[in-house]
Amino acid sequence: MKKALLSGFAALTLLGAAPAAMAEEEYLTSEEATEKYHKYPEHFSFPQSGIMGTFDRAQLQRGFQVYREVCSACHSLERVAFRTLTQIGYSEEEVKALAAEYEVQDGPDDDGEMYYRPAKPSDYIPSPYENEQQSRASNGGAYPPDLSLITKARPHGPDYVASLVGLGYTDEAPEDVQVSDGQYYNPYFHTVLLAMAQPLYEEQVEYADGTPATIEQMAQDVTTFLTWAAEPSMEARKRTGIGVMIFLAILIVVSYVSYKKVWEDVKK
Numbered sequence: 001m002k003k004a005l006l007s008g009f010a011a012l013t014l015l016g017a018a019p020a021a022m023a024e025e026e027y028l029t030s031e032e033a034t035e036k037y038h039k040y041p042e043h044f045s046f047p048q049s050g051i052m053g054t055f056d057r058a059q060l061q062r063g064f065q066v067y068r069e070v071c072s073a074c075h076s077l078e079r080v081a082f083r084t085l086t087q088i089g090y091s092e093e094e095v096k097a098l099a100a101e102y103e104v105q106d107g108p109d110d111d112g113e114m115y116y117r118p119a120k121p122s123d124y125i126p127s128p129y130e131n132e133q134q135s136r137a138s139n140g141g142a143y144p145p146d147l148s149l150i151t152k153a154r155p156h157g158p159d160y161v162a163s164l165v166g167l168g169y170t171d172e173a174p175e176d177v178q179v180s181d182g183q184y185y186n187p188y189f190h191t192v193l194l195a196m197a198q199p200l201y202e203e204q205v206e207y208a209d210g211t212p213a214t215i216e217q218m219a220q221d222v223t224t225f226l227t228w229a230a231e232p233s234m235e236a237r238k239r240t241g242i243g244v245m246i247f248l249a250i251l252i253v254v255s256y257v258s259y260k261k262v263w264e265d266v267k268k
């Protein structure tokens, strides 16, 4: 009697456990999910791509606006000093005013205390968090990386960043992908699940130049700005490169003509 009761109990427990166990099995492992759903970045034609490409100043300013109003809540941009923003078309006065909207830590003062003061053009853009630990604590353990070099740090960086934030959050997670708390599905991320919630929504910023702020537009604008941040001297590099090519082409012609001239008599 006791045995029968026990096995009945065991059967019940098994029955109860069965559906949960099945549900577990329906999910793909992380590797399988990546294999099945990971997407390579789309290709965008940015004005700065190609060997002759240059930045569109208006787009750079729109991108900075998106960084400032959206991404800077979580991501730092430590390598960019305010003064360099004159390169993307702001006047020195505008840069001064922009910098003054931020507070940076300075000191120690005569009493040995650190203090905060409005930023100056010579300061670097301050981080949203005091340190990495604080930023992890505010983001469920995940670290929002500094964006200064992100377009260089990932393969096909600009296409990747624009795809990740501009296209990646439109799909619902497929049913066989298990999304835990604090995780979000994005097929452009290398494991298809990341700790960044969708950052961009339609009309999230209001552009002064009247450009419609669609998710894709904001994504491409902020990507262009981050491409500039990662390599502010890109245009100068391309100009030098083209100059060198023209110089070498002329040099080849000159050397060939003089070679002909020098050997003229010998060959006859």
Ligand code: HEC
Pocket: 066, 067, 070, 071, 072, 073, 074, 075, 139, 142, 143, 144, 145, 150, 154, 161, 164, 165, 193, 194, 195, 196, 197, 199, 200, 222
């Ligand atoms: C609410 C906080 C938050 C906001 C706002 C935010 N991010 Fe993130 N972001 C994160 C976190 C957290 C991670 C780390 C995700 C991970 O590793 O799972 C991350 C990661 C990233 C990555 C790195 C992905 C990789 O390959 O490692 C990029 C690129 C990125 N964010 C771009 C942006 C851009 C561009 C914006 C603004 C449009 C933005 N983020 C706004 C929190 C945020």
